[in-house]
Amino acid sequence: MVDVFAVDRFFGNPVAGISGAGGLETQDMQGIARWFNLSETTVLLPPTRSEADYRVRIIHAPERDSLRLPSYAWHCHAWLAAGGKPKSDDEIVQECGAGLVKIRRGSGRLSFAPPLIRSGAPTENELADARRLLRIALEDALDAAWIDNGPDGWTNADAERQTGHQRSNQMMFPIPIWRCCFPRPILIKSG
Known part of the structure:
Protein backbone atom coordinates (compact mmCIF):
# COMPACT_ATOMS: atom_id res chain seq x y z
CA MET A 1 0.00 0.00 0.00
CA VAL A 2 1.19 3.50 -0.81
CA ASP A 3 0.17 7.10 -0.18
CA VAL A 4 0.01 8.96 -3.51
CA PHE A 5 -0.71 12.58 -4.53
CA ALA A 6 1.03 14.06 -1.46
CA VAL A 7 4.51 14.95 -0.28
CA ASP A 8 3.81 14.35 3.41
CA ARG A 9 2.80 10.96 4.74
CA PHE A 10 -0.88 10.31 5.43
CA PHE A 11 -2.10 13.36 3.49
CA GLY A 12 -2.56 11.77 0.07
CA ASN A 13 -4.67 9.05 -1.44
CA PRO A 14 -4.15 5.54 -0.01
CA VAL A 15 -3.81 3.02 -2.83
CA ALA A 16 -3.33 -0.74 -2.75
CA GLY A 17 -1.21 -2.23 -5.52
CA ILE A 18 -1.23 -5.87 -6.61
CA SER A 19 1.34 -7.40 -8.95
CA GLY A 20 1.30 -10.87 -10.48
CA ALA A 21 -2.49 -10.95 -10.63
CA GLY A 22 -2.82 -12.18 -14.22
CA GLY A 23 -4.98 -15.14 -13.20
CA LEU A 24 -7.56 -13.21 -11.18
CA GLU A 25 -11.09 -12.64 -12.48
CA THR A 26 -12.71 -9.19 -12.23
CA GLN A 27 -14.99 -10.27 -9.37
CA ASP A 28 -11.93 -11.49 -7.44
CA MET A 29 -10.22 -8.13 -8.00
CA GLN A 30 -13.36 -6.34 -6.81
CA GLY A 31 -13.46 -8.55 -3.72
CA ILE A 32 -9.87 -7.62 -2.90
CA ALA A 33 -10.68 -3.92 -3.45
CA ARG A 34 -13.70 -4.21 -1.16
CA TRP A 35 -11.56 -5.90 1.49
CA PHE A 36 -8.86 -3.19 1.32
CA ASN A 37 -11.61 -0.51 1.45
CA LEU A 38 -9.28 2.16 0.05
CA SER A 39 -9.84 4.84 -2.56
CA GLU A 40 -8.63 2.43 -5.20
CA THR A 41 -6.80 -0.82 -5.78
CA THR A 42 -4.55 -1.10 -8.79
CA VAL A 43 -3.62 -4.35 -10.47
CA LEU A 44 -0.46 -4.71 -12.58
CA LEU A 45 -0.98 -7.17 -15.43
CA PRO A 46 0.75 -8.38 -18.59
CA PRO A 47 -0.03 -6.09 -21.55
CA THR A 48 -2.56 -7.01 -24.22
CA ARG A 49 -0.97 -4.65 -26.78
CA SER A 50 2.49 -5.34 -28.17
CA GLU A 51 3.60 -1.69 -27.82
CA ALA A 52 3.05 -1.74 -24.04
CA ASP A 53 5.44 -2.88 -21.34
CA TYR A 54 2.66 -3.67 -18.84
CA ARG A 55 -1.04 -3.06 -18.19
CA VAL A 56 -2.84 -1.46 -15.23
CA ARG A 57 -6.42 -1.96 -14.08
CA ILE A 58 -7.84 0.36 -11.48
CA ILE A 59 -10.40 -1.53 -9.42
CA HIS A 60 -12.95 0.05 -7.13
CA ALA A 61 -15.27 -1.91 -4.90
CA PRO A 62 -18.65 -2.00 -6.72
CA GLU A 63 -20.34 0.16 -4.09
CA ARG A 64 -17.67 2.91 -4.27
CA ASP A 65 -18.18 5.91 -6.53
CA SER A 66 -14.65 7.20 -6.84
CA LEU A 67 -13.28 9.98 -9.01
CA ARG A 68 -10.63 8.24 -11.06
CA LEU A 69 -7.48 10.32 -11.23
CA PRO A 70 -4.90 7.70 -12.18
CA SER A 71 -1.31 8.18 -11.06
CA TYR A 72 0.47 6.89 -14.14
CA ALA A 73 3.88 7.52 -12.57
CA TRP A 74 2.97 5.62 -9.38
CA HIS A 75 1.81 2.60 -11.39
CA CYS A 76 5.05 2.71 -13.37
CA HIS A 77 7.14 2.96 -10.19
CA ALA A 78 5.26 -0.01 -8.69
CA TRP A 79 5.78 -2.06 -11.87
CA LEU A 80 9.52 -1.29 -11.91
CA ALA A 81 9.81 -2.06 -8.17
CA ALA A 82 8.11 -5.42 -8.78
CA GLY A 83 10.87 -6.29 -11.27
CA GLY A 84 9.33 -5.00 -14.50
CA LYS A 85 11.79 -4.67 -17.40
CA PRO A 86 10.86 -2.06 -20.03
CA LYS A 87 11.62 -2.53 -23.72
CA SER A 88 13.38 0.85 -23.75
CA ASP A 89 15.76 2.37 -21.21
CA ASP A 90 14.33 5.89 -21.36
CA GLU A 91 10.63 5.32 -22.12
CA ILE A 92 8.11 2.97 -20.54
CA VAL A 93 4.70 2.34 -22.13
CA GLN A 94 1.77 1.72 -19.79
CA GLU A 95 -1.48 0.25 -21.12
CA CYS A 96 -4.55 1.36 -19.20
CA GLY A 97 -8.16 2.42 -19.66
CA ALA A 98 -6.97 5.72 -21.18
CA GLY A 99 -4.95 3.89 -23.84
CA LEU A 100 -1.16 3.82 -24.09
CA VAL A 101 0.66 6.26 -21.81
CA LYS A 102 4.33 6.95 -22.54
CA ILE A 103 6.34 7.55 -19.38
CA ARG A 104 9.86 8.98 -19.55
CA ARG A 105 12.52 7.88 -17.11
CA GLY A 106 15.52 10.06 -16.29
CA SER A 107 17.40 11.70 -13.41
CA GLY A 108 15.63 9.45 -10.91
CA ARG A 109 12.18 10.70 -11.98
CA LEU A 110 9.23 9.48 -14.00
CA SER A 111 7.28 11.98 -16.13
CA PHE A 112 4.36 11.78 -18.54
CA ALA A 113 1.75 13.78 -20.41
CA PRO A 114 -1.74 12.46 -19.65
CA PRO A 115 -3.68 11.29 -22.69
CA LEU A 116 -6.44 13.69 -23.65
CA ILE A 117 -9.91 12.33 -24.28
Missing part, protein backbone atom coordinates in the same frame (compact mmCIF):
# COMPACT_ATOMS: atom_id res chain seq x y z
CA ARG A 118 -10.73 15.45 -26.24
CA SER A 119 -8.64 18.37 -27.45
CA GLY A 120 -9.01 21.21 -29.92
CA ALA A 121 -11.28 24.20 -30.18
CA PRO A 122 -14.79 24.23 -28.66
CA THR A 123 -17.83 25.07 -30.77
CA GLU A 124 -19.28 28.58 -30.55
CA ASN A 125 -22.19 27.23 -28.48
CA GLU A 126 -19.83 25.45 -26.06
CA LEU A 127 -17.75 28.60 -25.67
CA ALA A 128 -20.87 30.71 -25.09
CA ASP A 129 -22.04 28.24 -22.42
CA ALA A 130 -18.62 28.33 -20.74
CA ARG A 131 -18.47 32.15 -20.76
CA ARG A 132 -21.98 32.37 -19.30
CA LEU A 133 -21.26 29.75 -16.62
CA LEU A 134 -17.93 31.30 -15.64
CA ARG A 135 -19.24 34.88 -15.98
CA ILE A 136 -16.54 35.86 -18.46
CA ALA A 137 -17.14 38.68 -20.91
CA LEU A 138 -16.49 38.00 -24.59
CA GLU A 139 -13.45 40.32 -24.60
CA ASP A 140 -11.92 38.41 -21.67
CA ALA A 141 -12.03 35.06 -23.45
CA LEU A 142 -8.95 35.42 -25.63
CA ASP A 143 -8.65 31.75 -26.48
CA ALA A 144 -10.31 28.48 -25.56
CA ALA A 145 -9.46 24.81 -25.94
CA TRP A 146 -10.62 21.44 -24.67
CA ILE A 147 -8.20 19.98 -22.09
CA ASP A 148 -10.20 16.91 -21.21
CA ASN A 149 -8.20 14.08 -19.64
CA GLY A 150 -11.07 12.43 -17.81
CA PRO A 151 -12.43 14.00 -14.64
CA ASP A 152 -15.01 16.75 -15.05
CA GLY A 153 -13.71 20.16 -14.07
CA TRP A 154 -12.91 23.65 -15.30
CA THR A 155 -9.76 25.68 -15.62
CA ASN A 156 -10.04 29.39 -16.23
CA ALA A 157 -7.53 32.20 -16.64
CA ASP A 158 -9.00 35.64 -17.33
CA ALA A 159 -7.42 38.23 -19.57
CA GLU A 160 -6.00 41.32 -17.94
CA ARG A 161 -8.22 44.32 -18.59
CA GLN A 162 -6.81 47.43 -20.26
CA THR A 163 -7.94 49.53 -17.27
CA GLY A 164 -5.28 47.90 -15.14
CA HIS A 165 -7.80 45.85 -13.16
CA GLN A 166 -6.53 42.27 -13.01
CA ARG A 167 -8.63 39.30 -12.04
CA SER A 168 -6.94 36.45 -10.27
CA ASN A 169 -6.56 33.12 -12.05
CA GLN A 170 -9.02 30.56 -10.79
CA MET A 171 -9.02 26.78 -10.67
CA MET A 172 -12.51 25.39 -10.31
CA PHE A 173 -13.30 21.80 -9.45
CA PRO A 174 -16.40 19.82 -10.33
CA ILE A 175 -19.66 20.13 -8.49
CA PRO A 176 -22.82 18.38 -9.66
CA ILE A 177 -24.52 21.48 -11.06
CA TRP A 178 -21.59 22.08 -13.38
CA ARG A 179 -21.90 18.61 -14.78
CA CYS A 180 -25.52 19.38 -15.64
CA CYS A 181 -24.66 22.67 -17.27
CA PHE A 182 -21.54 21.67 -19.16
CA PRO A 183 -20.14 18.16 -18.99
CA ARG A 184 -16.46 18.67 -19.86
CA PRO A 185 -13.75 21.28 -19.20
CA ILE A 186 -12.78 24.19 -21.41
CA LEU A 187 -9.69 26.27 -20.80
CA ILE A 188 -10.08 29.97 -21.25
CA LYS A 189 -6.66 31.58 -21.10
CA SER A 190 -4.91 34.85 -21.62
CA GLY A 191 -2.81 35.34 -24.77
